[in-house]
Amino acid sequence: MERFFCPNCKGFYSLQPARWRCDCGSFLDLEFESKFPIEKILKRSPTLWRYREAIPIHGDQSILSMNEGFTPLEETEFNGYRVLLKIDYLFPTGSYKDRGATVLISKMKEWGVRMVVEDSSGNAGSAIAAYCAKAGIECEIYVPEYTSPGKLVQIQAYGATLKKVKGSRERTAEKAMKAASKIPYASHCWNPFFLHGTKTFAFEVWEQMDWKTPDTLVLPIGHGTLFLGAYIGFKELKEAGMIRRIPKMVGIQSASCAPLHQAFKEGWRETRPIEKKETIAEGIAIAEPVRGRQILEVIRETGGEILVVAEKEIKEALKEMGRKGHFIEPTSAAAIAGLKKYLRKKRRKETVVSTLTGMGLKSAGKVL
Numbered sequence: 250m251e252r253f254f255c256p257n258c259k260g261f262y263s264l265q266p267a268r269w270r271c272d273c274g275s276f277l278d279l280e281f282e283s284k285f286p287i288e289k290i291l292k293r294s295p296t297l298w299r300y301r302e303a304i305p306i307h308g309d310q311s312i313l314s315m316n317e318g319f320t321p322l323e324e325t326e327f328n329g330y331r332v333l334l335k336i337d338y339l340f341p342t343g344s345y346k347d348r349g350a351t352v353l354i355s356k357m358k359e360w361g362v363r364m365v366v367e368d369s370s371g372n373a374g375s376a377i378a379a380y381c382a383k384a385g386i387e388c389e390i391y392v393p394e395y396t397s398p399g400k401l402v403q404i405q406a407y408g409a410t411l412k413k414v415k416g417s418r419e420r421t422a423e424k425a426m427k428a429a430s431k432i433p434y435a436s437h438c439w440n441p442f443f444l445h446g447t448k449t450f451a452f453e454v455w456e457q458m459d460w461k462t463p464d465t466l467v468l469p470i471g472h473g474t475l476f477l478g479a480y481i482g483f484k485e486l487k488e489a490g491m492i493r494r495i496p497k498m499v500g501i502q503s504a505s506c507a508p509l510h511q512a513f514k515e516g517w518r519e520t521r522p523i524e525k526k527e528t529i530a531e532g533i534a535i536a537e538p539v540r541g542r543q544i545l546e547v548i549r550e551t552g553g554e555i556l557v558v559a560e561k562e563i564k565e566a567l568k569e570m571g572r573k574g575h576f577i578e579p580t581s582a583a584a585i586a587g588l589k590k591y592l593r594k595k596r597r598k599e600t601v602v603s604t605l606t607g608m609g610l611k612s613a614g615k616v617l
């Protein structure tokens with residue numbers, strides 16, 4: 250039976266839409282057993298829903314899909330090093346967040362929810378708004394006032410109620426949490442169903458690499474929803490006996506906002522308050538990652554690390570990707586800047602997978 254599980258106090262809760270954290274204050278995980286019937290998977294269309302037995306939605310009638318996922322895994326080169334890039338800006342809303350939104354909002358629909366609230370730096374809000382539109386679920390999206398106009402327009406285009414909040418990303422989250430006392434919280438950071446969507450990143454990489462595991466994943470981290478999702482995906486594959494090991498997980502943060510880098514370097518179990526500076530990588534400007542403790546555990550367990558990138562390096566990576574035919578947003582370029590840093594110390598035969606998480610048009614003003 251599926252249920253919420255608290256990794257902090259080890260408590261359990263039955264699944265229900267109003268529950269978004271444990272009574273002890275911690276975030277919750279989901280207990281769920283995934284299965285991978287390869288013959289069936291191969292017969293299905295190339296979307297992330299082909300891993301149907303690994304996605305915690307009961308009835309097919311609850312699935313809200315725009316045929317998303319199974320994004321290309323493109324081979325490219327940086328300074329002579331071969332890498333594989335998952336082209337995740339090719340989702341319906343232009344970012345990888347649709348992986349989480351398609352599953353979380355399908356669950357909200359299955360629960361019969363009529364309205365949700367979410368807070369975001371823009372992309373998760375766009376994704377939640379799009380899938381809510383498809384479901385006929387009303388939604389309120391809280392974003393910081395400084396969010397790129399492209400994302401603000403997009404959220405409203407889907408018919409969501411946009412709530413712009415003065416001040417920091419953290420203040421935006423506080424406002425949404427207050428609203429979440431009355432309205433179900435479709436939070437990409439708190440709600441584990443979102444991670445059970447982003448985990449499909451791992452399944453696709455596994456299949457696209459002929460059912461093999463890469464040595465290393467290099468992924469951006471703000472709240473870490475792709476990072477943790479990818480880890481959960483590979484962990485489930487290992488537990489199901491499909492693979493033997495989980496890749497080394499390397500996270501990338503902006504040097505202007507790097508609470509996890511600091512905690513990892515100092516050997517802390519949790520992040521501590523930092524002084525955040527302005528960064529062009531708005532999507533990873535997260536000073537207080539909800540699942541910080543969990544991210545640090547994953548990095549230590551997999552022998553990974555966290556690298557930080559300077560604003561100048563992000564801008565260079567953005568331009569370089571443009572020359573390769575990929576117009577990505579600065580947040581997405583931060584991961585590539587970090588990937589290039591990581592490649593300088595890579596072993597010769599190491600297979601490295603990274604990703605392009607967000608489309609450039611969303612932040613065209615910033616890029617300009």
Ligand SMILES: Cc1ncc(COP(=O)(O)O)c(C=O)c1O
Nearest residue numbers: 372470471472473474532606607
């Ligand atoms: C384009 C893009 N890439 C990466 C991230 C980082 O995602 P997370 O905060 O889940 O780590 C975000 C988050 O908003 C994003 O918009």
Ligand SMILES: [Zn+2]
Nearest residue numbers: 255258271273
């Ligand atoms: Zn607890």
